[in-house]
Amino acid sequence: MRRHFRGHGSFAFPSLVIVATFLCLLCGCTSSLDSLFGKTLPPDEGVQKIPGIAEKVTVKRDNMGVPFIDAASLEDLIVAMGYISACDRFAQMEGFRLVGQGRLSEMAGQAAVEMDIYLRAMGVNKAAEIILNSASADLRHFLKLYSDGVNAYLDNNPLPMMVRVTGHKPEKWEPIDSISVFLVLTLGLAQNLHEEIGILNLAQKISPEKLAWLTPIYPDEPLPFTEMKKLEGLDLTTAAADLENIFSVICRTNKLVVPAAAASNNWVVSGRLTKSGKPILANDTHLPLVMPSFWHLMKLRCPTLEGAGVALAGVPGIIAGYNGHIAAGMTMVMADNQDVFLEKLQQKDDGLYYLYKGDWIKTATRDEVIKVKGGKDVSVTVHETVHGPLMNRILAKDPRHLLVPMPTDQALGIAVSWAAFEPDRTMDVFFNIMRATSVDGILTWTASSRTIIPLNLVMADEKDIAWQVTGRFPVRKGGRGLCPSPGWTGEYDWEGFLNPSLHPVVKNPEEGFIGTANNRTVPADFTYTLSSSWYYPDRAGRIRQLIEKSGTEFTAETARAMQADTFSPFVGYIKQALLDETTLEKMKSAWSGEKDKTRAEAGLKVLREFNGFMNVDSAGAAFCGAFMSCLSKNLFADECGGTDTLAWKSLAEIFLMAYSAHHDHLSGRCQTSPFWDDVTTTVVEQRHEILARTVLDAIDLLEEKCGPEPEYWQWGKMHHYEWLTDASRLAPHMGFLDRLGMKIMSGYIDRGPFPAPGDHTTLNVSGYHPGRDFDTWLIPAMRIIVDFGSEEPMVGINSSGQSDNPASPHYDDGIFAWMKGEYQNFPFQEKNIEKQYTKTLLLTPEPCQGN
Numbered sequence: 001m002r003r004h005f006r007g008h009g010s011f012a013f014p015s016l017v018i019v020a021t022f023l024c025l026l027c028g029c030t031s032s033l034d035s036l037f038g039k040t041l042p043p044d045e046g047v048q049k050i051p052g053i054a055e056k057v058t059v060k061r062d063n064m065g066v067p068f069i070d071a072a073s074l075e076d077l078i079v080a081m082g083y084i085s086a087c088d089r090f091a092q093m094e095g096f097r098l099v100g101q102g103r104l105s106e107m108a109g110q111a112a113v114e115m116d117i118y119l120r121a122m123g124v125n126k127a128a129e130i131i132l133n134s135a136s137a138d139l140r141h142f143l144k145l146y147s148d149g150v151n152a153y154l155d156n157n158p159l160p161m162m163v164r165v166t167g168h169k170p171e172k173w174e175p176i177d178s179i180s181v182f183l184v185l186t187l188g189l190a191q192n193l194h195e196e197i198g199i200l201n202l203a204q205k206i207s208p209e210k211l212a213w214l215t216p217i218y219p220d221e222p223l224p225f226t227e228m229k230k231l232e233g234l235d236l237t238t239a240a241a242d243l244e245n246i247f248s249v250i251c252r253t254n255k256l257v258v259p260a261a262a263a264s265n266n267w268v269v270s271g272r273l274t275k276s277g278k279p280i281l282a283n284d285t286h287l288p289l290v291m292p293s294f295w296h297l298m299k300l301r302c303p304t305l306e307g308a309g310v311a312l313a314g315v316p317g318i319i320a321g322y323n324g325h326i327a328a329g330m331t332m333v334m335a336d337n338q339d340v341f342l343e344k345l346q347q348k349d350d351g352l353y354y355l356y357k358g359d360w361i362k363t364a365t366r367d368e369v370i371k372v373k374g375g376k377d378v379s380v381t382v383h384e385t386v387h388g389p390l391m392n393r394i395l396a397k398d399p400r401h402l403l404v405p406m407p408t409d410q411a412l413g414i415a416v417s418w419a420a421f422e423p424d425r426t427m428d429v430f431f432n433i434m435r436a437t438s439v440d441g442i443l444t445w446t447a448s449s450r451t452i453i454p455l456n457l458v459m460a461d462e463k464d465i466a467w468q469v470t471g472r473f474p475v476r477k478g479g480r481g482l483c484p485s486p487g488w489t490g491e492y493d494w495e496g497f498l499n500p501s502l503h504p505v506v507k508n509p510e511e512g513f514i515g516t517a518n519n520r521t522v523p524a525d526f527t528y529t530l531s532s533s534w535y536y537p538d539r540a541g542r543i544r545q546l547i548e549k550s551g552t553e554f555t556a557e558t559a560r561a562m563q564a565d566t567f568s569p570f571v572g573y574i575k576q577a578l579l580d581e582t583t584l585e586k587m588k589s590a591w592s593g594e595k596d597k598t599r600a601e602a603g604l605k606v607l608r609e610f611n612g613f614m615n616v617d618s619a620g621a622a623f624c625g626a627f628m629s630c631l632s633k634n635l636f637a638d639e640c641g642g643t644d645t646l647a648w649k650s651l652a653e654i655f656l657m658a659y660s661a662h663h664d665h666l667s668g669r670c671q672t673s674p675f676w677d678d679v680t681t682t683v684v685e686q687r688h689e690i691l692a693r694t695v696l697d698a699i700d701l702l703e704e705k706c707g708p709e710p711e712y713w714q715w716g717k718m719h720h721y722e723w724l725t726d727a728s729r730l731a732p733h734m735g736f737l738d739r740l741g742m743k744i745m746s747g748y749i750d751r752g753p754f755p756a757p758g759d760h761t762t763l764n765v766s767g768y769h770p771g772r773d774f775d776t777w778l779i780p781a782m783r784i785i786v787d788f789g790s791e792e793p794m795v796g797i798n799s800s801g802q803s804d805n806p807a808s809p810h811y812d813d814g815i816f817a818w819m820k821g822e823y824q825n826f827p828f829q830e831k832n833i834e835k836q837y838t839k840t841l842l843l844t845p846e847p848c849q850g851n
Helices: 015-026 030-038 074-100 105-122 124-134 137-156 175-189 193-203 225-231 237-256 426-435 439-446 538-549 556-563 571-579 581-590 593-609 619-640 646-655 661-666 687-705 726-733 736-749 813-819 830-836
Strands: 046-050 057-061 067-070 265-269 280-288 295-302 305-312 320-322 327-332 338-348 351-356 359-362 364-370 378-385 412-418 455-460 465-470 474-476 494-497 505-507 513-516 720-723 751-755 778-787 794-798 839-845
Touching (some): 046 137, 057 074, 067 074, 074 105, 074 137, 074 295, 105 124, 105 237, 105 378, 124 175, 137 175, 175 305, 175 426, 193 237, 193 338, 193 646, 237 412, 237 646, 265 327, 265 455, 280 327, 280 455, 280 556, 295 778, 305 778, 305 794, 320 778, 320 794, 351 378, 426 439, 439 455, 439 465, 455 513, 513 538, 538 556, 571 581, 571 593, 571 619, 571 661, 571 687, 593 619, 619 646, 619 661, 794 813
Parallel strands (some): 067 295
Antiparallel strands (some): 265 280, 280 778, 320 327, 327 455, 338 351, 338 412, 351 359, 364 378, 465 505, 720 751, 778 794
């Protein structure tokens, strides 16, 4: 039966493919598209000869296409993993590889040029080389074996249609390519470049003192007035165009594949609190809603290793899951290992100079050439200061050439420091976690190894539980890295990195559980700055509440219910703000006429009766969502100069979700905030007046979106999931014919929209941008639970299917299971393996030539 969901496909479509696709769809021949795409599906049964393995490898699949790879040696297992990863996800892998190397323009054309330049300037290729050169001999060997498996796929199968239609011819896979894929994820887990650029955009409209009210640190910490003073007296006008370009490209990159501002939940409960007396670990990683998911589910087995969980297609090994001995899960630390430095610049006859500690120093330069599909090569010169690459004008549209100097009127530079250019053993650590047999074994690696990827790693074995912070955290001379720093004085420079032995770690805590949700996991007076960009404590508090509520009866079913939980602790702040008797009386005086009062009282009645669960059929959830959207504009848009300005777009994109200014303005400490005054009027408004106006605006919005009466109001009518591929996200930046092709293909390859429960404050996260739209962009991209008291400990689910080919039955089946809260079994006992995995593909050695 033909799917009726919308979709999109490759990165760019040549006109002949567009015409052919258009004719197919005009004739209603969607089966033709299945045939077209289906011809590139690799076999999942039978026998396949591949080079690189020494003995037969069995690949079985279950009813959702999840592979179980069974090999006679670790070497053969890794080769087979590379082969099967490519069979399922090569289109995704190739996209990740090209993005990670700043080469997506080779497949996507002009639409990706700015993003490639940005990533080249950031030095992602340099970081990949450092990781490869730092890797152990064992890891380099494994990366080579994995590459052999990917190349066996390329040699024995047709390219996926979503690659073929672009005319792109992939190169052989190399070990550095797996590292590039890994760095795509790592860059997104670094904080807080996008925030600092956003602050500079806001600073063009809002004074540094007022900015502190928009960038709260944490509820129990002072607002960052001192930090924002670094921006006083700076003239940002000469850099305004550069900032707009940088912000645009960062946002595009984040939405496409680099998940900046990602999140996640994890918790691990000691056997002292579980019904079985054995630990239980749960993890759901919050990443952008994309098609396919970032994650690829797998079960692996050889004589020296067995494991199951989530992998990143293009990278060998299991990143989070269970190996028969230990379970591991991760969340984002929200680590701030990026800083923006503002530089004073001066163009001289022989080049560009920057001021540093009283001296004018010539910038270092490197040249980058971007190859563009269907166009001319693009050349850029990247200038670097002691703080890193200058992002100025490298993203300007025209002209862009090696011989074109930076404009002479450029007085302010924007340099970026990123903690990625040190010897690094991150991938070694992950590979050794997969092979660990105890919590102590993991801690031996994580507590002593220098790694770039910043994570809250929780772990368990049969008797122990633990938490370890990983990553590389800069030690700053001054400031806390929340907002850009003047670079010319040297007073905010980095002085190396925090020693891993000082990273937070806990084993078997007295309270019997550990939970993290991107909240501040260290005391306010912790000696070192890990971040200034924590998520607020709502989700972490909910984790604690539900675990404590279970007493000593915690089970895997408890963990399932928690991962599906749509209760929003933030609703309590909205109720406190609007239903407080004193405030309510003041609001009534601000509503003019009986009609306004009647409408407002009807809306507040819905809020008063709301139980806090953000379910799709909830009127209370719809009211809260509408209220927060309207409050965003009524509180902040006037100071930003309106909702069409770059300042507002920066605020809506970045600062109204994570460590949210909403939170502070509805809680106690921001009741005297200057933002309660509407600066577009001649009078000075009070808090209750803005709240009263917002209630009526929210009701107007609800009536527009849902209907005229509260019985019509439903959260799911406003708030949706929609699975879009990377190509659709690039489509607005494509040429006319390619945009047309994407529009035509959307009916075949995209999925959704579907009503979405939850929001950014619920454990079952469905994050959106308040004040901009209600479209979900952040979800639990996977869910896993490991119960050491169960006969078969691990279950899990992905947020999309296993395949990135829309002709596959496993392109979208994970979506429906995920939305229903279902899980897939990952059995380890032979009798259960036989029941679970029903399709068999044999990979046999390809004889050497001459035999």
